[in-house]
Amino acid sequence: MMSDLTKLKISEARDALRKGDVTSVELTEACLDAIAGAKALNAFVHDTPEIAREMAKAADARIKAGDAPSLCGIPLGIKDLFCTKGVASQAASNILGGFKPEYESTVTTQMFNDGAVMLGKLNMDEFAMGSSNETSAYGNAVNPWRRGNDDAALTPGGSSGGSAAAVAADLCLGATGTDTGGSIRQPAAFTGITGIKPTYGRCSRWGIIAFASSLDQAGPMTKDVRDAAIMLQSMCGHDPKDSTSADLVVPDFEAMLTGDIRGKTIGIPKEYHMDGMPEEIEALWAEGRKMLQDAGAKIVDISLPHTKYALPAYYVIAPAEASSNLARYDGVRYGHRAKLGQGDGITEMYEKTRAEGFGPEVQRRIMIGTYVLSAGFYDAYYNRARKVRTLIKKDFEDVFAAGVDAILTPATPSAAFGLGEMKDADPVKMYLNDVFTVTVNLAGLPGIAIPTGLDKQGLPLGLQLIGRPWEEGDLLNTAYALEQSAGFVSKPAKWW
Amino acid sequence: MSIDKETAAKVAKLARIKVEDDALPALAQEFNDILGFIEQLNEVDVDGVEPMVSVTPMRLKRRTDGVTDGNMQDKVLKNAPDAREGFFAVPKVVE
Numbered sequence: 001m002m003s004d005l006t007k008l009k010i011s012e013a014r015d016a017l018r019k020g021d022v023t024s025v026e027l028t029e030a031c032l033d034a035i036a037g038a039k040a041l042n043a044f045v046h047d048t049p050e051i052a053r054e055m056a057k058a059a060d061a062r063i064k065a066g067d068a069p070s071l072c073g074i075p076l077g078i079k080d081l082f083c084t085k086g087v088a089s090q091a092a093s094n095i096l097g098g099f100k101p102e103y104e105s106t107v108t109t110q111m112f113n114d115g116a117v118m119l120g121k122l123n124m125d126e127f128a129m130g131s132s133n134e135t136s137a138y139g140n141a142v143n144p145w146r147r148g149n150d151d152a153a154l155t156p157g158g159s160s161g162g163s164a165a166a167v168a169a170d171l172c173l174g175a176t177g178t179d180t181g182g183s184i185r186q187p188a189a190f191t192g193i194t195g196i197k198p199t200y201g202r203c204s205r206w207g208i209i210a211f212a213s214s215l216d217q218a219g220p221m222t223k224d225v226r227d228a229a230i231m232l233q234s235m236c237g238h239d240p241k242d243s244t245s246a247d248l249v250v251p252d253f254e255a256m257l258t259g260d261i262r263g264k265t266i267g268i269p270k271e272y273h274m275d276g277m278p279e280e281i282e283a284l285w286a287e288g289r290k291m292l293q294d295a296g297a298k299i300v301d302i303s304l305p306h307t308k309y310a311l312p313a314y315y316v317i318a319p320a321e322a323s324s325n326l327a328r329y330d331g332v333r334y335g336h337r338a339k340l341g342q343g344d345g346i347t348e349m350y351e352k353t354r355a356e357g358f359g360p361e362v363q364r365r366i367m368i369g370t371y372v373l374s375a376g377f378y379d380a381y382y383n384r385a386r387k388v389r390t391l392i393k394k395d396f397e398d399v400f401a402a403g404v405d406a407i408l409t410p411a412t413p414s415a416a417f418g419l420g421e422m423k424d425a426d427p428v429k430m431y432l433n434d435v436f437t438v439t440v441n442l443a444g445l446p447g448i449a450i451p452t453g454l455d456k457q458g459l460p461l462g463l464q465l466i467g468r469p470w471e472e473g474d475l476l477n478t479a480y481a482l483e484q485s486a487g488f489v490s491k492p493a494k495w496w
Numbered sequence: 497m498s499i500d501k502e503t504a505a506k507v508a509k510l511a512r513i514k515v516e517d518d519a520l521p522a523l524a525q526e527f528n529d530i531l532g533f534i535e536q537l538n539e540v541d542v543d544g545v546e547p548m549v550s551v552t553p554m555r556l557k558r559r560t561d562g563v564t565d566g567n568m569q570d571k572v573l574k575n576a577p578d579a580r581e582g583f584f585a586v587p588k589v590v591e
Contacts, residue, residue, distance in 0.1 A: 099575050100574075101575075102574055200551050200552050201554070214550075214551060240559070243556050243557060244554075246552065246554065306540065308536070309539075309540055311533075312533055312534045312536045315530060315533065315534055316534055316537070323511065331577060332576070332577075332584050332586055333576055333584060334576065334577075335577070340587060344587060345587050345588065345589070346586055346587050346588075347512070348587075349586065349587055352514050354511075354512055354514070355514035363511075364523075364526060364530075366511050366513065367504075367523075367527070368527065368530055368531075370507050370510050370511040371499075371507045371527065374507070374510060381534065381537075383547050384538075384540075384542060386547030386548045387540075387545040387547045387548075389551075390545050390546055390548045391540065391542070391545060426529045427526060427529065428529055428530060428533045431533075442551075444551030444552050469552065
């Protein structure tokens with residue numbers, strides 16, 4: 001009975017809490033038990049049971065007093081990229097080993113002010129750089145889904161791999177993620193859950209360890225679209241501490257979930273038909289198109305001509321920004337400092353600290369970023385990539401101006417792959433995971449991944465909907481209609 | 497554009513990441529793979545296109561130029577690998 005509590009959706013738990021059918025303490029204990037029994041998934045990497053119990057008690061008191069927000073008493077997991085006061089926050093990197101922030105990120109502050117309960121910190125790719133959670137200093141997070149009876153361990157995707165695994169395995173009711181090139185949507189698709197990246201500027205980036213500041217956005221990873229609406233509501237809003245945070249009213253997202261999409265125009269971009277894409281994904285996409293059409297939407301074929309150049313532009317812009325953001329990890333103010341030899345000066349301290357503290361993928365991206373920003377190459381690479389980014393954004397602006405309300409695409413070019421399977425591939429191969437999601441970050445748009453089917457090996461597959469800027473409410477409603485038509489209810493069989 | 501061992505060493509130096517000599521050829525090869533992928537951008541006609549500065553055009557907020565926070569030296573130094581007498585400590589910089 002107690003273990004079933006962790007299977008609740010946020011909306012169901014909220015209603016049960018308000019009715020007095022369950023307490024936050026009971027919900028929280030059930031999640032803590034589930035986490036303790038799921039070490040094989042390596043999803044939670046810093047458990048905070050004492051904090052969770054205290055927050056749950058406080059939430060119960062608040063619910064009893066009436067007038068508690070939707071997230072009050074809901075146990076959540078927090079991606080390790082969010083700074084949480086007094087709790088290890090190390091972006092899954094050894095260079096932040098031992099770092100315990102003296103402050104709380106704006107997004108977690110807002111959720112905790114609404115009464116959310118923190119269960120612990122979640123695994124991820126180091127500094128959110130990766131698509132399989134294999135670059136983590138904590139080791140791989142493992143997907144709760146398996147290929148039929150094959151016990152090969154699969155990736156939960158990345159970078160928010162721990163968040164995805166934890167939600168899919170019912171270790172928590174929802175989790176925070178962050179998305180720079182697809183890091184919420186790709187893992188959501190790989191684990192059969194829902195994940196939304198809001199418009200750039202919707203969520204404050206303050207207190208979220210920076211990767212590529214012009215692309216990074218936080219968002220929720222949840223069991224369904226309604227839960228995404230509830231959680232996103234709490235995460236969004238203007239923050240004077242982030243100069244790129246938008247001073248716009250946040251609408252009531254949940255109230256916008258009517259499921260009525262009659263008269264909406266949905267675009268299907270021809271450039272997202274990729275060579276070598278599995279037939280199952282083409283079929284899934286075609287089914288999604290039909291579902292939206294049957295729900296009363298008008299479907300139009302569209303063109304986003306610069307799609308092909310999104311990934312190469314991303315792999316200039318994101319490393320360039322990362323090389324600058326990660327310059328702060330120098331062994332002086334926080335985290336790891338290398339042991340120095342006789343006669344080592346400050347330059348050796350920087351070089352040894354950074355060589356020891358950063359993993360290979362992070363080092364690679366810092367150095368690529370350094371190269372594309374260096375004298376003589378800045379125009380050829382960085383400025384050219386920023387011009388291409390302008391064109392990619394214009395592609396979207398043109399179709400929105402032509403009356404398209406949302407765009408339907410596959411979320412990923414494949415189902416979850418095996419951990420270690422890409423070990424010998426060159427880095428570019430791994431980057432292709434983000435081919436359908438990265439355009440959305442470059443254009444600053446909201447995008448949501450929702451599960452709509454299983455492949456023949458029994459693994460979940462997802463579709464992505466891309467919305468107009470600031471229209472997350474409308475986007476969530478379209479996703480809600482698709483979710484209702486798809487009726488995806490599969491769960492991974494428990495083996496852990 | 498092909499990156500050789502020397503260029504790889506120079507980039508590592510600029511990035512302040514120590515790379516051992518025997519690791520440089522493999523690193524140079526990885527750079528070449530990634531830059532080869534990036535070269536596709538040269539196919540795009542970008543004449544007259546403005547490089548993107550801000551993805552969601554907005555006027556940055558202004559505030560009064562005043563002190564809003566402070567007096568937390570202990571918190572600032574709390575996570576330092578080496579803090580002494582109220583300062584961050586580093587190896588000697590000036591002889």
